[in-house]
Amino acid sequence: MSDEATPAAGVPPTPDRDGHFAARIAEGVKLYGEGETAVRALDGVSMTFPAGQFTAIMGPSGSGKSTLMQCMAGLDRLTGGHTWLGETEITALDEKRLTQVRRDKVGFVFQAYNLVPTLTVEENITLPLDIAGRKVDRSWFDQVVDAVRMRDRLHHRPSELSGGQQQRAAAARALVARPEIVFADEPTGALDSRSGAELLAFLRRAVDEFGQTVVIVTHDPNAASHADRVLFLNDGHIVDEMEAPTAERVLDRMKTLGAQ
Amino acid sequence: MTWRLALRDLWSSKLRLFLTGLSVVLGVAFVAGTFVLTDTINRAFDTVFSDANANTAVVVQSEEEIGQTREPLPAALLGRVQAVPGVQAAQGGVFGLAGIIGSDGKAVTTGGAPTLAGAWGTVAELNPFTLREGGPPTAPDDVVIDVSTAREEGFRVGDRIGIIPPSGRPEQFRVSGTAGFGDEDNLAGATAVLFSLPTAQRLLGLEGRFSDIRVLAEPGVSEGVLAGRVQAVLPAGVEAITGQQNAADQSEQLQDQLSIIRTALLVFGFIALFVGAFIIFNSFSISIAQRTRSLALLRAVGASPGQVNRMVLLEALVVGVAASIVGIGAGVLIAIGLRELFGAFGGDLPQAGLQLNARTIIVSLALGIGVTLLAALRPAIRASRVSPVAALRDEAPQEAPRALRRRLVSVSVFAVGLAALLVGLFAEVPNRLVIIGASALVLFVGISMLSTEIARPLARIIGAPFARLSVTGKLGRENAMRNPYRTAQTASALMIGLALVGLATIFAASLSASVKDTIEKRFDVSVVLRNEQFQPFSPAVAAALAREPGVGLVSQWRLGQFKQGRTTRDIAASDPAGIPQVWDLGVTSGAVAALRAPDTIMVSDDLASDQGLRVGSTIPARFARTGDTTLRVVGTYSETTFGDVLTGIGTYDRNFSPPRQDFLVFARPAPGATEAQVVEAGRRVEEQFPNVISQTKSEYVADVERQVNQLLNLVFILLGFAIIIAIFGIVNTLALSVFERTREIGLLRAVGLGRRQVRAMVRYESIIVSVLGGLLGLVIGVALGTLVVSRVPDVPVLSIPVGSLVVFLLLAAVAGVLAALGPARRASRLDILKAIQAE
Structure with missing residues (x-):
């Protein structure tokens, strides 16, 4: 695919099976720096994340994939364009509302340092609910905790967990508030392959069994192969899209991206 | 290369440098300011007395001085002195105390300065007073008053005013003139009334006698020679001293009184420095812990433990030198401010150039640098023990070495301090106050070391209500508990301040209660x-x-x-x-x-x-x-x-x-x-x-209580310095902790913690630390206060004002809120992305 293949401005986003969007971005532009030295991290990106889908965003380093995720998750602001989380346009929200949106509509899993070291695993998992002052739905909590197999670790501190356990706890935290969408930024980046596979299997289950929307940013073709759909990003553009990916096909596509 | 690294590390953490330095600056400023102020006042009085008595060659007075009073001389001595060869003139002086009735009909108050009264010297050269307006007192009802009083009370030449003599009833006089003491309008706030000789003798009960005799020498006759000749004609028990000696004696008397004030102020200065030492220790400890990896890297590339040690001490040296110099400057400003303050309260001090003596500079530098280096010594040793392997480890190491040994050392230091304090209080020893002071320092260090053991459970208890209240309360409490060493050290500074506040409060309350008890039970008067x-x-x-x-x-x-x-x-x-x-x-x-x-x-x-x-x-x-x-x-x-x-x-x-x-x-x-x-x-x-x-008895008791409380408030103000330093210490630790937890705060923000909640979290931590320090301090203050009161026989009643203590604890919490302002702001403004991408 060539650079001209960027989806045109104003193209209506494709609806999902039920016609719902978990998240959407239109004409997203993100500039870093100013004037001559400005870097266009996102260069007019438009796309949708249908509800109940597992999407992977891939691309070489500096392609803008993390920036895309951060802007869509309300961690960062677009320089131009619009983003929505569910029905809410978050582009112009003030800091306070944005924080609320993150708290209520988004779950996060980062590459590392996902847990607050002073809190127990259980407290970490319920943290978003506690921050919001919402009640914990115990049966849902139990379901999630069992799904990530953390039941016997609930009263441990993060420092007593392995890396894989920490990431699974983070995933549980991301799900427990029933967010519209879970964003995971290189969730397996710091894990060995077995732990990584476990985590991805859990995220897959979250989509299949709980109907959760999950978006992961990764450069690992194996990780991407767990997704329903893979988006390829390069130089701030979406350059390709792949349904029902396999690790081999993704790897091939990445090779050609890298060659460009 | 050690130098360059030390300076670069310092510069890279300017905030820490500033906050650490500030604790030294304040302590040094207090000490330097005390020296400058008292030196300046001393110098001023020296000048005033020597100027005013410049022409007095010899002073004749009784030898024996008991409680600053000398027996008057028989007036007949004057003739004998006048007859001594070389004496150009001699004047019999009469002085004592007499008050002035002000324009409001009440006695003019001087704020403790004397209300001088005397005879107007008719030999102008021998009269320390100089007429400003009107004429000398000649008629029996004439009086010359000092210019300051005349100005403040609106008295003019020719006015009739009331004088309160030491015996007899108030009498009316006519103001014949106003006078200054040398070039000054008055003498350090004292009032002065001067009469003709017979009137002064009658009013002061000195008929037929003189307080002293002052001699003017003929040209060419030296003071020393003349004093010798005069001495020869004097009876036993009467001495002739040179005018120079007399001026020095007078000045020294005032300086003796001043030196009590100086010592008292210096004590508070040392307390401030001592509290500052805790801040420095803490600040360096945290910074070493945070820099473990870079220190390890230094070691890995070949720096010796000694070089690392020296690097940290060099940092401390730079902080100490810079802060001491700034502190001396600030001390001069404090001295100027205080002098103006005295002036505003009517205690006009004679003007003289500010005295910044070499001694002041040397002592201030030595104290500032010494305290800084001493406090940084342990952190420096710890830094030198960082192993090169630590560079490869992922986790930042804890600041908790060898628990058992540490515990033993803490208990020993505490025990030694307590034992020495008890000896100082209850045994018959020389230099009691020095022993008590020194042992209190050791005791505080010991308690501070021990408090690391209880900081975690105490923080848990203090923070329990916050943790129940909200998740930010819980996070704040956990943060206060996560590093008990740091929390305890930070709280220690405030602990010392509040221990002294508690001690002073209990002593004052007990004193008031004792007076009340004695007056009510022991005195049967209306x-x-x-x-x-x-x-x-x-x-x-x-x-x-x-x-x-x-x-x-x-x-x-x-x-x-x-x-x-x-x-x-x-x-x-x-x-x-x-x-x-x-x-x-x-x-x-x-x-x-x-x-x-x-x-x-x-x-x-x-x-x-x-x-x-x-x-x-x-x-x-x-x-x-x-x-x-x-x-x-x-x-x-x-x-x-x-x-x-x-x-x-x-x-x-x-x-x-x-x-x-x-x-x-x-x-x-x-x-x-x-x-x-x-x-x-x-x-x-x-x-x-x-x-x-x-x-009445109850009015009297209320008055005593009021005066005790005034004194107590003064002590509070002076302790305020140490407490402000302690609050800076909390700010410092919080700022460093926030910096250290950048990623964690970013994570919390990402999962939905609002800015306001981040601020609340830091605030809760700060409140817990400060209340912890306050609580420990007040407990120690109560214990020390009880000990001291039990030792002082004049204070038989022990009174523990619980209400005041509770208020102090609340104020400690307020201090925590204030200390959190800056760090909380900083934490809430952290860029989430930078925070979660850190490293």
Whole structure:
């Protein structure tokens, strides 16, 4: 695919099976720096994340994939364009509302340092609910905790967990508030392959069994192969899209991206 | 290369540098300011006295000085001195104390400075006063007053004003002129009234006598030679000293009083520095922990432990030097400010250039740099022990080495401090105060070390309500608990401040309660007459009171001093017949009535047991008037309101020269009269004598309480320095902790913690730390206060004002809120992306 293949401005986003969007971005532009030295991290990106889908965003380093995720998750602001989380346009929200949106509509899993070291695993998992002052739905909590197999670790501190356990706890935290969408930024980046596979299997289950929307940013073709759909990003553009990916096909596509 | 790294590390953490340095700056500023202020005042008085007495070649006075008073000279001596060859002129001086009735009809107050009175010197060269307006006093009812008083009270030449002499009743005088002391408008806030010689002698009870004789030399005759010649014609017990010596003596007397203030201020300065040392220690410890990896890298690429150690100490040296220099500058500013403050309260100090002596600079630098280096020593050693492997480890190491050894050391330090303090308080040792001070320092260090053991559980308890309240409360509490060493060290600074606040509060409350208890239980009187500043007043007051209807017994009390060997002792006197009626002195042997016999005393049980005295014993005593005498003990007593030595008024009057003044007068109703009548009588006497106030027992107690509280407030202000430093310490630690937790805060923000909640989290942590320090401090303060009160016999009643202590704890919490302002702001503004991408 060539650079001209960027989806045109104003193209209506494709609806999902039920016609719902978990998240959407239109004409997203993100500039870093100013004037001559400005870097266009996102260069007019438009796309949708249908509800109940597992999407992977891939691309070489500096392609803008993390920036895309951060802007869509309300961690960062677009320089131009619009983003929505569910029905809410978050582009112009003030800091306070944005924080609320993150708290209520988004779950996060980062590459590392996902847990607050002073809190127990259980407290970490319920943290978003506690921050919001919402009640914990115990049966849902139990379901999630069992799904990530953390039941016997609930009263441990993060420092007593392995890396894989920490990431699974983070995933549980991301799900427990029933967010519209879970964003995971290189969730397996710091894990060995077995732990990584476990985590991805859990995220897959979250989509299949709980109907959760999950978006992961990764450069690992194996990780991407767990997704329903893979988006390829390069130089701030979406350059390709792949349904029902396999690790081999993704790897091939990445090779050609890298060659460009 | 060590230098360059040290400086670069410092520069890269400017905030830490600033906050750490600030704690040293404040302490040094306090010390330097004290020196500059007192040196400046001393210098000013030196100049004033030597200028005012520039022409006085020789001063003739009684040799013996007891309690700053000298026996007057017979007037006949003047002729003899005048006849000495080389004497151009000689002038007999008369001085004492007399108040002025102000334009509002009340005595002019001086805030403790003396109300000088004397004879106007007719030999201009020998007169320290210089006329500013009008003429000298010539008529018997003429008076010259100091320019300051004239200005403040609006008195002009020709006005009639009332003067309160030491004996007799107030009299009216005509202002014939105004005068300054040398070039100054007054002498450090003192008022001055100057009369013609005969009037002064009459008013001051010095008829036929002089306080001193001042001599003007003929040209070419040196002071020393003339003093020798004058001495030759003087009787035994009278000395001739040079004018220079006299000026130095006068100045020294004032400086002695000033040196008490200096010592007191320096003590508070040292406390501030001591608290600052905790901040420095903490700041360096945290910084070393945070830099473990870069230090390890240094070691890995070949730096020796010694080099790492030196690098940290160099950092400390730079901080110490810079902060000390800034501190000295700030000290000069403080001195200027305080001098202006004195001026604003009417205590005009003579102007002189600010005195920044070499000693001030050396002491301040030595203290500032010394404290900084000493406090950084342990962190530096710890830094040098970082192993090169630590560079490869992922986790930041904890600041918790060898728990058992640490515990043993803490307990030992604490035990040594406590033992030394008990020895200082209860054993008979020389330099008691020094021992108590030093052991208190050790004790505080020990408690601070021990407090690391209880910081975590205490923080858990203190934070429990917050943790229940909200998730931010819980996070704040966990943060306060996560590093008990850091929390304890940070809280320690505040702990010391509040321990001293608690100690002072309990001592003051106990003092007030003791006075109240004594007055209520031991004194059976309707009114107390006294001077507002406890200065003595005319016996005419008692006489006037006795004439009032309804007044029965009037009991006059006088104070004096005598020397027993080299010790100057206070002696109180009253009519033996009245003493047991107004005062239950707790006679333990002998009888008050025996004081009617000449040269008899009663002594307190304390003094009796110290010196092995009992009824029938004698002690040698030297009085200014009567010289060496022997006093016979006729009884002992336990209640020490009036000190350790009590005598009859007859013995007193025999041994002290006029003017004999009272300092307290008690009165009781006549048979058939009511208390109210006596109170009324007191009011009427008050009106006749503007320098005297009449109070009931409860008014008197309230007044004492007010004065004790004023003093307490002053102590609070001085301790405020140490507390401000402690608050900076909390700010410092919080700022460093926030920096350290950048990623964690970013994570919390990402999962939905709002800015306001981040601020609340930091605030909760700060409150927990400060309340922890406050709580520990107050507990220690109560313990120390109880110990001290139990040791001081004059304070028999222990009073622990729980209400005040609770208020202090709340204030500590407020301090925590204030300390959190900056760091919380910083934390809430962290860029989430940067925070979660850090490293």
